[in-house]
Each structure stands twice: as structure tokens, then as C-alpha cells.
Amino acid sequence: MDFTQQTKHIWGTGNIQCQLKFVNFEPHENHNAHETEGLSKKHLVVRRGKPFKVTLLFSTQTWNPYRERLVLEVWLGTRSERIPVQFSEERCNPYSWSANIYPGDVHPQSVMVHICSPVQSSVALYRLVLHIETRQSRRSYRLGEFVLLCNPWLKDDPVYIPLDAQRQEYIKSDYGVLYMGTHQNNSRPWSFGQYEPGVLEACLTLLEVSPQHFRDENKDYIRRADPVYLSRVICAMVNSEDDLGSLTGRWHGSYKDGVNPTEWSGSADILHRWVSSNCSPVRYGQCWVFAYVLCTVMRVLGIPSRVVTVFNAAHDGNGDLTIHEYYSTTWEKLNKSKDSVWNFHVWVECWMRRGDLGDGWQVVDPIPQEKSAGIYWCGPCPVGAVQQHCFGAPYDTSFVYASVDADVVKVIREMDTESVGQLICTKSIGSEAPENLTGTYKRKKGSTGTTPICSSPGGMPPGLEVSLSIDGVPSVGESISMCVTVTNQSSSPRLLKEHLNAQLKEFNRNPEQSFWKSHKEVRIQPGEVLTLHHSIPPSEYESVLAGDDIVNVAVVINDVRTEERFLATQEFSMSSPQITIEIEGGDSIQMNEEHTAQVSFINTFTKTLDGAVLTVEGSGLLQGKHKAR
Incomplete structure (x- = not known):
């Protein structure tokens, strides 16, 4: 679209002397004023509740405001609203459509009109028509289109966020950092790409091809004024389980018929592929890919959003808020439960006021894990409701709570109350460092859950303490160094067998077969603290591991005489070459x-x-x- 263009006469009745020749949407001034610079080269993009300017240029016949009335008509789908253009010095009313001409904005052959939308307008692409009317006649012109977005700069908008630094980070910034791996975490950059050509139009297309729009176009347009509804629809449209969504997920197996999720580095490429394939889902995504695409769309629509990583995130398969894990007698983890704990999971927090409950950050999770109301969407769930255990709060609060705070029941041990949701973080404002959000989701529990898993015959208290630590964050090409510490708290010496193994682990699955093992026999005296150092050279793992891969290391200590067994584990991710x-x-x-x-x-x-x-x-x-x- 040309922002300064010749208008198209639609129809007219009677004889009107003044005729409209050109319309100028004043893109530079409007985009700067509305904080939308760079979002589109095709459309004027403005924010609801804030006036924008349109200059009307007439033909040689000067417009006579006393004889010919100007009326704008705004169209959304099949619905329209007439807006009489007023001469007024008053500011625009942000609660209804208005169009004002201020003193000094009228010139011999042009006039500048200040148009303001209601603060609760729907997010969509609108059409604008001008009528020049007298008592006996009317002449109408199609002016063009404009896109209306949410306005986090305006206090009356439900997505208003108070600090400018927050708006810069959570709306305007197109650069993100993905935290993944383990809670010691690796990070990698991500490009949201909201300023790339065609991305805004792709985001609007997601809304236009949603099942909600197909079922009832008018109802969908009306409900798009609500950020809760917007976030829910976009959440469903990012995955392709129920609709023409943008991404198909795959968590294991071959990716030859698509793109390995680890190869994506930005959202724009995914949205462009989706549009160019006539809304066929792009293959393939995993949780972080879904989350970053969702965050991009939310930022484009004007809803402050950030990507959040939950380390040791639980997936409560049966809805009992408890995760069950089963182990063999040799301490191998068994797949006997629908529950699971992922090394990390990534979702989005969106900022909005909620009329039904607490305001602020809301969890929106687009990954197709569990259905909500029969559809693969999750949220918006208030973070405050999760922390306060308000499980009845909409939407999906109990599922999100289990992800960050469920108890893990393990065989040979009563309860681990601390491992789930070990760290929850997002990118800090203006920095690549992670901001710790754990306290906003979780209240402190009484149990520390730090005792290693152990088995002692006859219910006798164990006489050993075993811990395992990794030296630093191992980098590809360097040796992996670790330390096993055994403390003998009993009054007798012990003969021990140490079994140590390392396994490659998918972030959302159990460890695979061991790629390295070590076995040795050691003696420990009463009260002694024994330190056992181990190292895995690169030659032992370079055919198995790459950067960002997760490694599970486990040590089992057996007392030869008493048959006591002690287990300690650590998981870490390999850092990539710089x-x-x-x-x-x-x-x-x-x-x-x-x-x-x-x-x-x-x-x-x-x-x-x-x-x-x-x-x-x-x-x-x-x-x-x-x-x-």
C-alpha cells in the first residue's frame, strides 16, 4: 500500500462540488507516535486508544465545511461504525470512535483529521471509508486499511505495563536469549523478528484462519478486544494439533522431512514458511520453538510478553499434583508412569489485567501436552494463582502448578519436595543474564529434600553419606571432571564398591544407554571423608555428545558386607564452542x-x-x- 495514494471513488449521489483526490496516512509521524516503526511496510499500524492523523487532499475545488460534511466509516469484517468528523479543540475520547479537526489543520485544499479508536477496540485489520455529504447528496471514497494493536503505553488498556524499560524489553526488543539444558544452564540467542517484512501480516493471518474465526467471524472480531481471548487463540494457533497452526511438534526420531528443532534461531523464518505454504504447519518444533513463536506474535499484537524457562519441569499425566518415578533394583529409571520430569520446559508469560482475578504475568503454554476444554491450549494462567495454590482459577492453574511445584514420589524414598521447578528464569531487562522468577511461582516448603536415595536392610539408618559434583560447566572438547564424596558416619570400617556411569539424556525423556562406566573397590575408615576423582576424556564422548547435549551421571555405592546401596546423581549440559x-x-x-x-x-x-x-x-x-x- 502507498501511504500517500490516490483515493478510489466508490459511489455517489447528487452533485457535490468538492472531490477527494489523495489521502496521506502520515506513516512516519503516526508510526513514531504509536511505537510501531518498522512493523509493516504495507499497512499503517497504530495502537488503540491513541489518535492517529490522516491528511485528506482535495481536487481544485476547495472543501466547504459549512456546506459539505465529512463522515468516516470504519469497517471490521461486515460490521461498520460511522464517525462524524467534528471541529473541536478537545482531546479525543479513548472510549469511543472519534474524528476531530483542530484549529490550524484546515488548508485551502487539504485537511488533517485526528482519528481515535476506543481503548477496548479489537485487534485486527480495519478498512476506512470517507463520505462527503450534503443534505441532498453523498460521495464516498475508499481510503485504505490500517492495523489496530493493543496499547501497553496507555493506562486504560488492559495490557498497560508501567515502566518504559519493561515496554522496551517485552514489546519492542527483537532479541532474546534461550536458557536450556540444566539449571546450571546453557544459553543461546533467538531473533523474535517482529520487524522482518511480512511478520505482522503473518500474525494477523493466524487470527484470520483460527477455528474461532471460521465458526463466527463477527463474534471473533468482537472478542479480540480482550487480551485473555487473544492469547488463548494464538496459543492454540501456534501448534497445529487442532487447526491450521504454524508448527508441528516432534520430540524424537528422524527430522529429515523437516527441520531439526535445534536448528531454528528465529521466529520470522517459521512464520514466513507457514504463510508461503498456504498455512501448512512447519516441521518441526519443540517447547522453546513453540514458545518463541508465541512470544513474537504476542509482542506484535501489543501484549507484553517474555519467554520463561522452568528447569526440572514436571508433566503431571494423571492430574494428582504428584510425580511418580520408578526404579529397578540396580537403580535404572523405568518407564512405568505417565508422569515425567523434563530437564527444562519453556513457556511464555504475558502481562495483562484480568477482570476475574489477579493482574500481572500470566502463563501461556503453546506446546500440545494436555488438552484444556478439548483444545491444545494452556492459559493464560495467573502466576500469582500458582504461588497461592488457587487451583480453581482459570485457566489450567493446577497443571501449571504441577509443572513448577509438584512433589516427586520415588521408590525407596518417601518424597522429594524440592527438585521440580529448581530454577525458573527469563531474560533480564537490557541484559543477557537470567532473571530468577522462582519465588514468583513457589512458596518455600519445609523439607529440603537433599538426602541421597538409599536402601538399608531392616530399616536401619544408613551409615554413609554420598554426594556427586561436577567441576564447572564442561565444554565440548574438554575432559568432564567429577568428584564423588563418601562420608563414613559409622564406627566401623567399610569395604565399598563404586559404580559410576554417564548417559546421554534427551531433555524430555529418560537417559539412554551409558557411553562411559567406571567400577572400583575402595575402603573407608570410621569417620573418614573419602574423595574420589574421575575424568572422562573427549575421546570417550566426542562420538556421542555435542554442544547443548544433556548428560546424566549417576554413582551407586554398595557396602559389600551390609548390602546397603546409595545413589547420587547429577545432570549437566555440555557448553558449545564459542x-x-x-x-x-x-x-x-x-x-x-x-x-x-x-x-x-x-x-x-x-x-x-x-x-x-x-x-x-x-x-x-x-x-x-x-x-x-
């Missing part, structure tokens, strides 16, 4: 000038890497992704 980016001539670059960047990394493996692919993506700097093999 990639270095250097801009020739310094780190500052000039607009509209070509610059060269040197991107490099060091192969930390002991073997040659064949077929390595380096992918470069720069929001606003590069069109699409660039790959070098």
Missing part, C-alpha cells in the same frame, strides 16, 4: 552502508569436522539466513 564475531573497522556501523563481519570458531574436538554448517542471521541486517559449509 563463536567469535568481529566487525571490520570497529563495532559501530553506519546505516545504509555495507560492512564486513568475520565469523570464526575453533574446532575443540580431536578429529576433523566434515560438513560443518555455519548459519548467520541478523534481524534488520540480512534478508533471511545465510549458510556457509
Whole structure:
């Protein structure tokens, strides 16, 4: 669309001397005033409850306001509302549609109109029509289209968030950090890409092809004024289980007929593929991919949003708020329960006022885990309701509570009350460092849950304490160093057998077969603290592990005489080799000038890497992704 364009005469009756020739949507001024610069090159994008300007340019015949009345008509679907243009010095009313001409805005052949939408307007693409009317006649012109978004800058809007730093981070920032792996966490960058061409239009398409829109277009348009409804519909439309959603999930097996979820680095590519394939779901996503696409769409629509990682997130399969884990006699984890604990899970928090309960951050989880009201959507669930255990609060509060605070029942041990939701974090405002959100979800429990799992014949109290620790955060190409500490609290010496193994682990599944084992026999004296050091060299794991992979290490100590068994475990993620980016001539670059960047990394493996692919993506700097093999 040309923002300054010749108008199209639709129809007219009678003789009206004044004729409209051009309309100027004043994109630069409106986009700056509405904080929407860069969201679209096709449409005027404005925020509800705040006036925007439109300049009308007439033909050689000057418009006579005493003889010819201007009336705007705003269309949404098949519904429309007439807005008489008023001469007024008063500010626009944010609770109804209005159109004002202020003193000084009338010129011989043009007039500037200030149009204001209600603060509770629906988020959508609108059509704008102008009528020039007299008592005997009317002439109508199709002016064009504009997009109306939520307004987190306006206090009366339910998505208003008070601090400018929050709006910059949770609405305008197109750069994110994904925390994944284990609670020691690895991080990787993500490009939300809301300013990439076509992304806003893709977000509007998600709403237009939703089942709610197909069932009742008018009802859907009316309900889009509510951020609770918007977030729920978009949550369902990000996954493709019930509809024409943007992403299909896959958590194991081959990804040859699509893209491995770990290869995505931005949301724009996914939304572009979805639109270009006529709304066929993009393959494949996992929890963080779903969450980042959802966060992108929410930010585009004007709802403050952030991506949150829950480390040790529980999936309560039977709804009893408790996670059951089963182990064999050799302490191998068994798949006998619908419950599970993932190393990490990623969802979105959206900020909004809720008329039914507490305001503030709300959990919205687009991953298709469990149905809610028969549909794969989850939330918006108030974080405050989770912390206060208000399980009846809509939506899906008990499911979210179990994800962050469920108790884990294990064989040979009564209860672990602390491991689930060990760390909950999001990107800090203006920084890549994680902000700890654990306290906003969880209240402290009485039990610490730190005693290792143990088995003692006859119910006798154990005489040993066993712990396992990993030195630092292991990096690919370096040795993995760990330490087993055994404390003999009994009054007699002991002969022990130590069994140590390391396994590759998918973040949402049980460990796979061991890739490294160690067995030894040791003696420990009464009151002695024994420290056993172990190291896994790169040659033992480089054919199995890569950057961001999760490793489960477990040690079992057997007392040869008493047959007591003690288990201690640790999980950690391998950090990736660092990639270095250097801009020739310094780190500052000039607009509209070509610059060269040197991107490099060091192969930390002991073997040659064949077929390595380096992918470069720069929001606003590069069109699409660039790959070098």
C-alpha cells in the first residue's frame, strides 16, 4: 500500500462540488507516535486508544465545511461504525470512535483529521471509508486499511505495563536469549523478528484462519478486544494439533522431512514458511520453538510478553499434583508412569489485567501436552494463582502448578519436595543474564529434600553419606571432571564398591544407554571423608555428545558386607564452542552502508569436522539466513 495514494471513488449521489483526490496516512509521524516503526511496510499500524492523523487532499475545488460534511466509516469484517468528523479543540475520547479537526489543520485544499479508536477496540485489520455529504447528496471514497494493536503505553488498556524499560524489553526488543539444558544452564540467542517484512501480516493471518474465526467471524472480531481471548487463540494457533497452526511438534526420531528443532534461531523464518505454504504447519518444533513463536506474535499484537524457562519441569499425566518415578533394583529409571520430569520446559508469560482475578504475568503454554476444554491450549494462567495454590482459577492453574511445584514420589524414598521447578528464569531487562522468577511461582516448603536415595536392610539408618559434583560447566572438547564424596558416619570400617556411569539424556525423556562406566573397590575408615576423582576424556564422548547435549551421571555405592546401596546423581549440559564475531573497522556501523563481519570458531574436538554448517542471521541486517559449509 502507498501511504500517500490516490483515493478510489466508490459511489455517489447528487452533485457535490468538492472531490477527494489523495489521502496521506502520515506513516512516519503516526508510526513514531504509536511505537510501531518498522512493523509493516504495507499497512499503517497504530495502537488503540491513541489518535492517529490522516491528511485528506482535495481536487481544485476547495472543501466547504459549512456546506459539505465529512463522515468516516470504519469497517471490521461486515460490521461498520460511522464517525462524524467534528471541529473541536478537545482531546479525543479513548472510549469511543472519534474524528476531530483542530484549529490550524484546515488548508485551502487539504485537511488533517485526528482519528481515535476506543481503548477496548479489537485487534485486527480495519478498512476506512470517507463520505462527503450534503443534505441532498453523498460521495464516498475508499481510503485504505490500517492495523489496530493493543496499547501497553496507555493506562486504560488492559495490557498497560508501567515502566518504559519493561515496554522496551517485552514489546519492542527483537532479541532474546534461550536458557536450556540444566539449571546450571546453557544459553543461546533467538531473533523474535517482529520487524522482518511480512511478520505482522503473518500474525494477523493466524487470527484470520483460527477455528474461532471460521465458526463466527463477527463474534471473533468482537472478542479480540480482550487480551485473555487473544492469547488463548494464538496459543492454540501456534501448534497445529487442532487447526491450521504454524508448527508441528516432534520430540524424537528422524527430522529429515523437516527441520531439526535445534536448528531454528528465529521466529520470522517459521512464520514466513507457514504463510508461503498456504498455512501448512512447519516441521518441526519443540517447547522453546513453540514458545518463541508465541512470544513474537504476542509482542506484535501489543501484549507484553517474555519467554520463561522452568528447569526440572514436571508433566503431571494423571492430574494428582504428584510425580511418580520408578526404579529397578540396580537403580535404572523405568518407564512405568505417565508422569515425567523434563530437564527444562519453556513457556511464555504475558502481562495483562484480568477482570476475574489477579493482574500481572500470566502463563501461556503453546506446546500440545494436555488438552484444556478439548483444545491444545494452556492459559493464560495467573502466576500469582500458582504461588497461592488457587487451583480453581482459570485457566489450567493446577497443571501449571504441577509443572513448577509438584512433589516427586520415588521408590525407596518417601518424597522429594524440592527438585521440580529448581530454577525458573527469563531474560533480564537490557541484559543477557537470567532473571530468577522462582519465588514468583513457589512458596518455600519445609523439607529440603537433599538426602541421597538409599536402601538399608531392616530399616536401619544408613551409615554413609554420598554426594556427586561436577567441576564447572564442561565444554565440548574438554575432559568432564567429577568428584564423588563418601562420608563414613559409622564406627566401623567399610569395604565399598563404586559404580559410576554417564548417559546421554534427551531433555524430555529418560537417559539412554551409558557411553562411559567406571567400577572400583575402595575402603573407608570410621569417620573418614573419602574423595574420589574421575575424568572422562573427549575421546570417550566426542562420538556421542555435542554442544547443548544433556548428560546424566549417576554413582551407586554398595557396602559389600551390609548390602546397603546409595545413589547420587547429577545432570549437566555440555557448553558449545564459542563463536567469535568481529566487525571490520570497529563495532559501530553506519546505516545504509555495507560492512564486513568475520565469523570464526575453533574446532575443540580431536578429529576433523566434515560438513560443518555455519548459519548467520541478523534481524534488520540480512534478508533471511545465510549458510556457509
